[in-house]
Amino acid sequence: xxxxxxxxxxxxxxxxxxxxxxxxxxxxxxxxxxxxxxxxxxxxxxxxxxxxxxxxxxxxxxxxxxxxxxxxxxxxxxxxxxxxxxxxxxxxxxxxxxxxxxxxxxxxxxxxxx
Amino acid sequence: xxxxxxxxxxxxxxxxxxxxxxxxxxxxxxxxxxxxxxxxxxxxxxxxxxxxxxxxxxxxxxxxxxxxxxxxxxxxxxxxxxxxxxxxxxxxxxxxxxxxxxxxxxxxxxxxxxxxxxxxxxxxxxxxxxxxxxxxxxxxxxxxxxxxxxxxxxxxxxxxxxxxxxxxxxxxxxxxxxxxxxxxxxxxxxxxxxxxxxxxxxxxxxxxxxxxxxxxxxxxxxxxxxxxxxxxxxxxxxxxxxxxxxxxxxxxxxxxxxxxxxxxxxxxxxxxxxxxxxxxxxxxxxxxxxxxxxxxxxxxxxxxxxxxxxxxxxxxxxxxxxxxxxxxxxxxxxxxxxxxxxxxxxxxxxxxxxxxxxxxxxxxxxxxxxxxxxxxxxxxxxxxxxxxxxxxxxxxxxxxxxxxxxxxxxxxxxxxxxxxxxxxxxxxxxxxxxxxxxxxxxxxxxxxxxxxxxxxxxxxxxxxxxxxxxxxxxxxxxxxxxxxxxxxxxxxxxxxxxxxxxxxxxxxxxxxxxxxxxxxxxxxxxxxxxxxxxxxxxxxxxxxxxxx
Numbered sequence: 006x007x008x009x010x011x012x013x014x015x016x017x018x019x020x021x022x023x024x025x026x027x028x029x030x031x032x033x034x035x036x037x038x039x040x041x042x043x044x045x046x047x048x049x050x051x052x053x054x055x056x057x058x059x060x061x062x063x064x065x066x067x068x069x070x071x072x073x074x075x076x077x078x079x080x081x082x083x084x085x086x087x088x089x090x091x092x093x094x095x096x097x098x099x100x101x102x103x104x105x106x107x108x109x110x111x112x113x114x115x116x117x118x119x
Numbered sequence: 120x121x122x123x124x125x126x127x128x129x130x131x132x133x134x135x136x137x138x139x140x141x142x143x144x145x146x147x148x149x150x151x152x153x154x155x156x157x158x159x160x161x162x163x164x165x166x167x168x169x170x171x172x173x174x175x176x177x178x179x180x181x182x183x184x185x186x187x188x189x190x191x192x193x194x195x196x197x198x199x200x201x202x203x204x205x206x207x208x209x210x211x212x213x214x215x216x217x218x219x220x221x222x223x224x225x226x227x228x229x230x231x232x233x234x235x236x237x238x239x240x241x242x243x244x245x246x247x248x249x250x251x252x253x254x255x256x257x258x259x260x261x262x263x264x265x266x267x268x269x270x271x272x273x274x275x276x277x278x279x280x281x282x283x284x285x286x287x288x289x290x291x292x293x294x295x296x297x298x299x300x301x302x303x304x305x306x307x308x309x310x311x312x313x314x315x316x317x318x319x320x321x322x323x324x325x326x327x328x329x330x331x332x333x334x335x336x337x338x339x340x341x342x343x344x345x346x347x348x349x350x351x352x353x354x355x356x357x358x359x360x361x362x363x364x365x366x367x368x369x370x371x372x373x374x375x376x377x378x379x380x381x382x383x384x385x386x387x388x389x390x391x392x393x394x395x396x397x398x399x400x401x402x403x404x405x406x407x408x409x410x411x412x413x414x415x416x417x418x419x420x421x422x423x424x425x426x427x428x429x430x431x432x433x434x435x436x437x438x439x440x441x442x443x444x445x446x447x448x449x450x451x452x453x454x455x456x457x458x459x460x461x462x463x464x465x466x467x468x469x470x471x472x473x474x475x476x477x478x479x480x481x482x483x484x485x486x487x488x489x490x491x492x493x494x495x496x497x498x499x500x501x502x503x504x505x506x507x508x509x510x511x512x513x514x515x516x517x518x519x520x521x522x523x524x525x526x527x528x529x530x531x532x533x534x535x536x537x538x539x540x541x542x543x544x545x546x547x548x549x550x551x552x553x554x555x556x557x558x559x560x561x562x563x564x565x566x567x568x569x570x571x572x573x574x575x576x577x578x579x580x581x582x583x584x585x586x587x588x589x590x591x592x593x594x595x596x597x598x599x600x601x602x603x604x605x606x607x608x609x610x611x612x613x614x615x616x617x618x619x620x621x622x623x624x625x626x627x628x629x630x631x632x633x634x635x636x637x638x639x640x641x642x643x644x645x646x647x648x649x650x651x652x653x654x655x656x657x658x659x660x661x662x663x664x665x666x667x
Contacts, residue, residue: 029594029596029600029602030594030596030641030642031596031600060602062590062594062602063471063521063590063594064594067471067472067517070517070519070566071517074517097560098540098542098543098557098560099521099540099560099562099563100539100540100560100561100562100563101540101562101563102560103562103567104562104566104567
């Protein structure tokens with residue numbers, strides 16, 4: 006059974022959302038709820054840490070799309086950091102690569118988006 | 120369950136009142152009786168004492184000293200004493216007064232009153248007559264020197280006696296006694312008891328009556344309320360008018376909790392009726408939607424390509440498609456048509472999300488794609504760009520659709536294709552090689568406008584087939600929420616490369632279903648497979664004839 010964990014921390018004015026595990030259709034609603042909770046509570050500078058995310062499906066992609074759109078509207082910033090090759094592939098093949106900003110690590114994302 | 124629980128409220132209260140009344144009455148009666156009895160007894164004892172002492176007054180203190188034997192007192196003197204004692208006895212309303220002394224082992228009378236009869240006949244107790252059967256109380260009085268009372272019954276009736284020990288001046292002990300018939304005590308006591316009982320019963324009845332009145336006053340509205348609500352329920356919360364009126368009456372006349380209840384019931388009834396009406400409407404509406412969804416699905420399924428092979432007379436290709444929607448209305452679609460004699464147009468699409476919104480977008484997308492093709496646009500990239508512009512307008516909900524669009528020239532095997540965010544299709548080469556067409560990934564339709572979709576080109580050799588699918592295949596989940604993955608699909612493809620397209624599709628679908636097992640289908644499953652056989656023999660230009 007696949008599982009997903011989402012933890013948050015603050016670094017240099019950004020909220021860093023660390024994802025662990027896999028995101029398939031069953032996990033997508035929970036992911037969206039947790040990310041949007043941060044956005045709704047005023048965290049408009051977000052970096053998502055994909056280091057330990059093994060897999061994302063198209064249902065998960067939609068969640069990131071939604072978060073990106075919300076942050077864009079709030080004049081916020083979103084960085085996608087440290088994606089594994091396979092996960093980046095999913096974004097790439099869906100053509101979503103151009104919709105997000107990707108970085109090799111959380112630190113670089115924060116620096117670039119300041 | 121306890122039978123008392125089955126009584127109505129009024130009956131329960133009445134039972135309680137009854138028990139309380141009965142207990143109080145019994146307690147009162149008993150107490151009354153005892154008190155009276157005690158008083159009577161005390162009275163009698165007092166009388167006995169006084170009567171006994173009167174012997175001393177009559178006989179004098181020295182009388183008993185003189186009693187040595189039967190001849191110590193002369194019969195006349197004795198008789199005089201008897202008469203006086205008799206008067207005394209009568210005065211005090213006692214049976215007898217008398218006195219005794221001990222003479223040796225016996226107890227003898229020293230004087231006594233007598234009845235009229237005895238006086239007349241002369242059978243009164245004589246001087247020094249022995250007392251035939253002295254009771255223990257009497258004996259004790261002599262030995263202990265204390266007053267004793269005694270109740271006894273003989274052939275004449277029931278009596279109470281007192282024995283008072285005194286000392287004569289010479290030191291001799293004598294006992295004064297009085298007997299009183301207690302028969303009248305019994306009578307009096309019985310009368311007393313009846314009287315008490317009478318009072319008690321009256322109290323009981325009065326309390327009970329008042330109680331009953333009060334209970335009726337309280338329990339009648341409760342009973343009515345209970346009856347009305349039962350009727351309310353019986354009539355499915357549409358109360359008949361008399362019940363309605365009755366409830367309103369209770370609410371108006373009773374200003375207590377019962378009245379509040381009645382008001383609440385009236386309010387609840389009203390609310391319930393509205394609620395039931397709303398539910399009926401909602402249910403009817405939902406049923407309409409559901410039946411429309413069912414009809415919608417049937418319509419949708421009927422316009423999706425059903426018959427395979429679709430172009431039986433066309434030998435240039437073997438095409439098979441399969442779609443299994445997850446919900447009533449699907450977001451996946453595929454379509455193909457021969458736009459002209461030589462060109463096969465093929466589209467496979469997947470709308471994000473499921474249900475009604477997805478299927479609406481699906482229909483829109485299909486229609487747009489077909490329209491573009493009919494307007495003569497032949498470049499897949501261009502078609503997608505234009506459709507994207509249309510869909511991206513007013514796309515607040517961020518719905519998007521992935522599309523793979525291909526045009527095959529059946530004369531040459533040239534395949535032009537564009538991919539808007541869709542899973543990269545596979546090219547299965549005749550010699551068994553499975554290749555994923557990964558270049559040219561573009562964004563799904565509906566997200567970014569304007570957007571340039573690139574067209575890719577390749578040449579299919581006879582025997583090559585390409586295999587398009589949606590993520591419902593690769594992301595199908597089993598009960599452990601593990602997914603099928605592209606790797607498993609590639610395995611099936613590798614094995615079935617040589618098979619007819621229908622069989623290949625069937626194999627893939629079977630593999631997915633076996634993997635999924637009992638888990639519910641989470642997304643639409645769509646597969647289209649096309650094998651290029653080569654140009655039709657009929658179409659080959661007759662070169663010899665042209666050159667003559």
